[in-house]
Each structure stands twice: as C-alpha cells, then as structure tokens.
Amino acid sequence: SFTIKPRYWVDKKEVENKLSGRWDKNWLLGFRDICRSTDERTAIFSLLPKVAVNHKAPLVFLKQNKPQFYCLFLANVNSLVFDFVTRQKLGGTSFSFFIVKQLPVIPPERYTEKDIEYIAPRVLELVYTSWDMQPFVLDLQLPNFDSQLPPFIWNPNRRALIRAELDAYYAKLYGLTRDELRYILDPADVYGADFPTETFRVLKNNEIKQYGEYRTQRLVLEAWDKIIRNS
Numbered sequence: 076s077f078t079i080k081p082r083y084w085v086d087k088k089e090v091e092n093k094l095s096g097r098w099d100k101n102w103l104l105g106f107r108d109i110c111r112s113t114d115e116r117t118a119i120f121s122l123l124p125k126v127a128v129n130h131k132a133p134l135v136f137l138k139q140n141k142p143q144f145y146c147l148f149l150a151n152v153n154s155l156v157f158d159f160v161t162r163q164k165l166g167g168t169s170f171s172f173f174i175v176k177q178l179p180v181i182p183p184e185r186y187t188e189k190d191i192e193y194i195a196p197r198v199l200e201l202v203y204t205s206w207d208m209q210p211f212v213l214d215l216q217l218p219n220f221d222s223q224l225p226p227f228i229w230n231p232n233r234r235a236l237i238r239a240e241l242d243a244y245y246a247k248l249y250g251l252t253r254d255e256l257r258y259i260l261d262p263a264d265v266y267g268a269d270f271p272t273e274t275f276r277v278l279k280n281n282e283i284k285q286y287g288e289y290r291t292q293r294l295v296l297e298a299w300d301k302i303i304r305n306s
Contacts, residue, residue: 077229078205085127094125098136101125101210104145105132106152110170115278117170118161118178120152124207133172142214143191144183146198151181153238154245155295159259159274181248193244196220197237204229239294243302246295253299260292 107119108131120135122145128134137144151157157178164174186194195217203212204226212222246256258265261279262272275291282290 078207081126083127090125090127100142100214102208102214103128103134104136104149105134106170106175107131108133108170109168110165111168113277115275115281116153116158117165118152118158120149122149122202122208122211124210135175139183142211142216143195146195146215147183147186147191148180149202150194150198150241151245152178153241155242155259155275155291156246156249156251156256162274179249181245185248190244190248194241197241200227201234201237203227235290236294236298239291240298240302242291242295243298246299247302247306253296253303256299257296260295261289264292 101124103123103125105121105123105128107121110117123132135148137148157180161170161174161178164177195215199212199215199217199220202208206226208226209222212220216222243256246259251259254265259274262270262274278291279289282288
C-alpha cells in the first residue's frame with residue numbers, strides 16, 4: 076500500500092479553523108468535481124484524512140453524523156447504478172452540488188442490519204489501505220474487526236471483486252432486475268451490437284485492452300447471481 080504526498084501544503088490551523096464547530100472527526104468525505112467523457116467513472120467519492128481541499132474536491136457533510144451512514148453513503152454514490160444516473164444529469168465537465176442534490180441516494184432508514192453487515196466490511200477494506208485512514212476505522216467500530224490491525228494490502232484484483240459485489244448489491248437495493256443491470260453495464264449485451272446507446276464505453280474498452288474481457292461486467296453479474304442464490 077502507499078500514501079499520496081500532497082503537492083501543496085496548508086497550515087493545519089487553517090483546516091481546524093474552517094471545520095471548528097462543524098466537524099469533529101479526523102477524516103472527511105469529498106468528491107471529484109471534474110468529470111470528462113474520457114473517464115471510466117463519473118461520480119468518484121472518497122473518504123480522506125482531515126486535510127485541506129480546494130473547490131475541485133468539494134466536501135460532503137451528512138445530516139446524520141454517524142460513521143456508519145458515511146460508510147453506506149460512500150458505497151452508494153460509488154456504485155455503477157448511481158454513476159449511470161449521474162451521467163444522465165451532466166451536461167458539462169463540472170459535477171456541481173446542484174447536480175449532486177438531484178441524484179437518487181438510498182436513505183439510511185432503507186437499510187436493514189443484513190444490508191449493513193454486507194456493505195460495511197467491504198467499504199472498510201476498500202478505504203483502509205493506509206494508516207491515514209485509521210481514524211475512520213476507529214470511529215466506525217465494526218464488530219469482529221480489530222481497529223489496531225494494519226491497513227489492508229492494495230490488491231487490484233481483490234478490490235475489483237469487492238467493488239463488483241457492492242455494485243451488484245446496490246443494483247438489488249435500487250430494485251433492478253438482472254437484465255436492467257446488464258443494460259447499465261452494456262446495452263449491447265441486451266439489445267445487440269448494433270444498438271446505438273453506450274454506457275461505460277471507456278471502462279469497457281480499457282478492460283478489454285488490459286484483461287482481454289470486460290471484467291467489470293463479468294464480476295458484477297457473477298456477484299449478482301451469487302446474491303440472488305443466497306437471498
């Protein structure tokens with residue numbers, strides 16, 4: 076695993092003063108404002124250490140200020156289904172707050188304990204890849220997880236599998252059918268190669284070039300089938 080070294084630095088007091096009275100955690104949640112047609116994904120949200128950010132990494136503060144809800148929210152807004160809807164709303168390269176506020180986020184009361192038990196450990200493994208994010212682990216306090224354990228190793232194949240499991244799970248939470256999920260992944264898989272609409276073209280092309288297959292499509296549908304079998 077590794078940690079990114081910032082290019083620009085701001086005095087810690089400036090950050091503390093900005094957050095004073097508004098935020099008491101040692102981590103933040105933000106998203107990427109820039110979105111281009113050449114990107115694999117449009118909605119990219121991330122948990123961050125408590126650091127300074129600029130206007131191209133806006134911060135999100137939820138009304139229900141519990142780490143568990145941030146965990147669920149993060150999984151939701153990074154799902155393929157959410158990304159698909161986001162793309163329908165964007166008309167430029169800026170992912171502004173007025174767009175974010177229009178998007179369909181699953182409310183906290185919709186989650187069951189079973190949902191949380193499935194989602195939270197997977198989010199934790201994706202997030203906790205450096206010591207910088209230990210404050211979030213300490214606040215989350217997942218049962219059966221020792222918060223003093225070292226960060227998870229950054230394993231691209233393992234991460235792809237976990238993300239696919241979350242993508243499939245959120246497709247189910249949104250009430251999609253398997254064919255609707257297939258359409259979101261690749262309309263040509265449902266309607267044929269001559270169908271004029273594309274969804275995740277860049278992701279598909281990049282994966283075919285790198286892996287010889289549209290890996291995300293396969294992993295997500297395999298995860299969906301497993302969830303349905305176990306439900």
